Amino acid sequence: MHSPVTSEPIFRNAGAPSIVHSYSVRICHWINVIACVYLLVSGVHILLDFPELYWGHTGYRGYPAIFKLSDWGLSWEAAGKLGDRRWGRNYHVTFAWVFLINGFVYVAWNLHTSHFRKRMLPARAELTMAHVWTDLREHLRWRSRRHTSSSSYGALQKMSYLLLIFVFVPFMILTGVAQSPGFTAAIPVLLDMFGGRQSARTLHTVGTVVLALFVVVHLFEIVAAGFFARVRSMVTGKESIAVNTEITR
Amino acid sequence: MPPTVRGGLIGMADVLTMSSNRLLLSGQQLAREFSLSDVADPFPTWNQTNPKNVEYQRHAAEGFRTWQLPVNGLVARPSALTLDQIKSLAARTQITAHVCEQGWSAIGEWTGAPLQRVLEAAGGVTPTARYVVIDTYDGWYEGYDLFEVEHPQTILAYRLNGRDLPRGNGAPLRLRVERQCGYKNLKFVKSIRVVDSIAGIGKGTGGINSDSGFHWFAGV
Numbered sequence: 380m381h382s383p384v385t386s387e388p389i390f391r392n393a394g395a396p397s398i399v400h401s402y403s404v405r406i407c408h409w410i411n412v413i414a415c416v417y418l419l420v421s422g423v424h425i426l427l428d429f430p431e432l433y434w435g436h437t438g439y440r441g442y443p444a445i446f447k448l449s450d451w452g453l454s455w456e457a458a459g460k461l462g463d464r465r466w467g468r469n470y471h472v473t474f475a476w477v478f479l480i481n482g483f484v485y486v487a488w489n490l491h492t493s494h495f496r497k498r499m500l501p502a503r504a505e506l507t508m509a510h511v512w513t514d515l516r517e518h519l520r521w522r523s524r525r526h527t528s529s530s531s532y533g534a535l536q537k538m539s540y541l542l543l544i545f546v547f548v549p550f551m552i553l554t555g556v557a558q559s560p561g562f563t564a565a566i567p568v569l570l571d572m573f574g575g576r577q578s579a580r581t582l583h584t585v586g587t588v589v590l591a592l593f594v595v596v597h598l599f600e601i602v603a604a605g606f607f608a609r610v611r612s613m614v615t616g617k618e619s620i621a622v623n624t625e626i627t628r
Numbered sequence: 629m630p631p632t633v634r635g636g637l638i639g640m641a642d643v644l645t646m647s648s649n650r651l652l653l654s655g656q657q658l659a660r661e662f663s664l665s666d667v668a669d670p671f672p673t674w675n676q677t678n679p680k681n682v683e684y685q686r687h688a689a690e691g692f693r694t695w696q697l698p699v700n701g702l703v704a705r706p707s708a709l710t711l712d713q714i715k716s717l718a719a720r721t722q723i724t725a726h727v728c729e730q731g732w733s734a735i736g737e738w739t740g741a742p743l744q745r746v747l748e749a750a751g752g753v754t755p756t757a758r759y760v761v762i763d764t765y766d767g768w769y770e771g772y773d774l775f776e777v778e779h780p781q782t783i784l785a786y787r788l789n790g791r792d793l794p795r796g797n798g799a800p801l802r803l804r805v806e807r808q809c810g811y812k813n814l815k816f817v818k819s820i821r822v823v824d825s826i827a828g829i830g831k832g833t834g835g836i837n838s839d840s841g842f843h844w845f846a847g848v
Contacts, residue, residue, distance in 0.1 A: 429731035436662070436725060439672040439732040464730060465841050472848055473641035560727040561847025564659040564807040565652035576725070576733055 396617040399530040404494065405616055407485035414478040415594070421471035422587055427462025430455065432584060436575035445581065475555065482548065498532060499541050505534040524604035529612050536600075543593060547586070554583035630844045631759065631771065631826045631834040646845040650775065658781055659806035662723045668734040669789045671726075676766045677796035679816050684765040692800040697746075697784075701761075701821035704751025711786065711800055717741040717749060720783050728810035729846065738804050740785030743777050747822070756824045759834070762803060765816040770835040771826045771844075772805065772812070781806040784817060809846035811837050 400408075430448035431440065438444065440455075449455055489495055504510060514534045532540070556562045557569040557579035573579040601609045612618040630646055633639045679685075687695040696708040721739040743760070747753055753760075759771045776782055784801045786793050793799045798815025805812045812835075826834040838844035 425731065436666060437668055437734055439668070439734050441672070442668075442734075468729060468842065469638050472645060472843070473638045476641045476644050477637070558727075558731075559848045560659060560725070560809060561649045561653065561807045564657055565649065567660055570660055576727065580731060 396619045397528075397530070398616050399528060399618045400613055400616045401489075401492070401494070402616065403485065403488045403492075405613055407481055407488075408613055410477065410481045411485070414474045414481060415590070417470050417474040418478060419587065419591065421467040421469075421474065424462045424467030425464055425471060426584060427458045428464035428467065430458040430462075432581040433577040434574065434581060435577050436570075438577040438580075475552075479552065486544065495541070495544075498530070499537045501534055501537045505537070510534055518600075524600070525608075527604065529604075529609060529618055539593070539596075547589065547593075551583065551586050551590070554579040554586060558583070630838075631773075632832065632838075632844070642843060642845065645843070645848050649845070649847040653807065656775075656779055659724055662725070662735050664723065664737065666735045667723060667737055667789055671736045671788055671794075671797055672732070672734050673794075673796035674728065674732075674810075676815065679764075679766040681765045684816065684818075688795060688799065695800060697801065697817065698819040699746065699750040699822075700819070701823050702754040702757040703747060703822050704754065707750040709746065709749060713749070714741050714746065714784065714801070715786060717745045720780065721787075722781055722783070722804070722806070724781065724804070724806045726810050726813065729842070737787075737789050738783065738785040739787035740783035740801070740804065742780060743782045743784055743803070744780075746784060746820070747777070753822050757822045758824045759822070759826050761821050761823055761826065761829055762814050763818045763821075764814050765818045768814055768816075768836050769830055770812055770814055770837065771823075771829060776805060776808070779805075779807070807847055809848075811842065812846045 427448075430453070431438070431444040432446040433442060433444050448458055453461075505514075511534055518533075518535060553569065554573060556566075557573055558576045563569050563576065569579070570576065573582055608618065630642055634642060692711050694710075696710050697714065698706075698708045700706045718741070719739055720742055721737065723735060723737045725733050725735045727733045747760070753774070757774065759773055760777045761769060761771045763769045772782075781804065783804045785798075785804050786801055788794065788797055793802060798817070801817040802815040803813055803817060823829070826832065830836055831839040833839050834844045837846070
């Protein structure tokens with residue numbers, strides 16, 4: 380018997396563990412966690428060392444800025460003491476490579492196994508306003524997701540993951556590389572794509588905030604769905620859900 | 629590849645960054661050149677703006693009239709060039725962005741002698757040459773491989789925004805290396821030596837910045 384909405388089977392053998400996260404998904408996920416933590420922290424260090432944001436090609440201390448951390452209570456000097464740009468730059472570039480290579484492996488392997496199509500591509504019925512609205516309302520109520528399977532994603536979840544992986548991550552990579560004097564010499568369109576390297580820097584910073592928000596929501600949902608069981612299933616790949624005979628989405 | 633490779637993941641990333649960058653730039657493409665309306669004037673200054681070095685102060689006081697740039701090491705004719713001699717070499721003017729690794733950037737109109745022409749004025753580098761090392765009046769030193777040295781935009785600039793290079797921006801000469809971060813664009817150039825190894829220079833990593841733990845190759 381299949382759900383008319385998601386086409387996923389809705390009867391499961393009670394108690395028998397099923398594989399919900401493949402080997403590559405699990406390994407790439409945890410490498411990604413480490414890389415993203417380092418990228419975030421090192422990125423903050425880099426920004427603190429020069430805590431002003433501009434737009435266009437030009438921006439330096441004294442130039443009109445669209446954001447100044449000193450307007451928000453942290454002086455330039457104090458921010459500079461907090462930020463270690465040498466550590467920041469070394470670790471940011473290093474984990475950018477880890478993130479990129481890991482991400483490439485993850486996407487290439489899982490395109491090959493049709494993981495994205497099976498797990499993340501919303502069915503037509505899930506894309507209706509009514510369905511999305513219902514899904515959103517359920518998320519906003521504290522409605523326990525404990526008894527849903529990790530192999531069955533909701534509509535909003537699917538759309539967020541797809542947007543994250545195929546829109547937002549490329550955006551972060553491009554806005555990062557567009558700040559490099561070497562790579563912009565090789566790929567000059569990067570300089571025009573965002574309006575200049577200061578625009579890229581600003582967008583990259585804004586993107587960091589969006590990424591942090593994603594992580595917060597992600598963690599919240601994992602907790603709502605049963606933290607230890609979900610983390611365990613992302614390590615072992617298996618889940619045992621006692622009662623799982625009807626999933627209404 | 630960088631002349632020395634750091635250990636661990638960081639070193640591996642350094643190699644990936646430099647090799648991918650150089651692969652993409654194998655055509656020796658130029659960094660973006662802008663128009664005069666993009667120029668920042670007055671051009672911002674950063675870090676050292678007036679080296680305390682006694683010799684520097686003396687030369688600066690007399691407008692660098694008798695100042696000479698020694699070009700030594702693995703060149704056919706080790707020489708010392710005056711500023712006038714350098715200015716008589718075929719000059720290049722480029723309106724390019726100075727991109728500091730800290731995050732700021734500013735566009736300036738630089739005029740100077742391509743480093744390649746300066747080396748040719750000393751007879752050119754010998755076949756065993758691998759790096760050009762530049763020393764400055766404020767104690768900085770940096771190494772550049774020949775690929776970077778030969779690039780048309782690698783110039784010893786003596787003019788900025790149509791005027792003589794101001795002291796704060798590195799008079800009498802500052803290096804422009806347009807495809808790398810600002811800290812490789814040395815100010816207050818004092819001397820040039822061409823070497824086959826950077827092993828004996830500073831702490832042996834190839835420059836003051838890499839000796840301090842920053843990337844030797846600052847393309848990113």
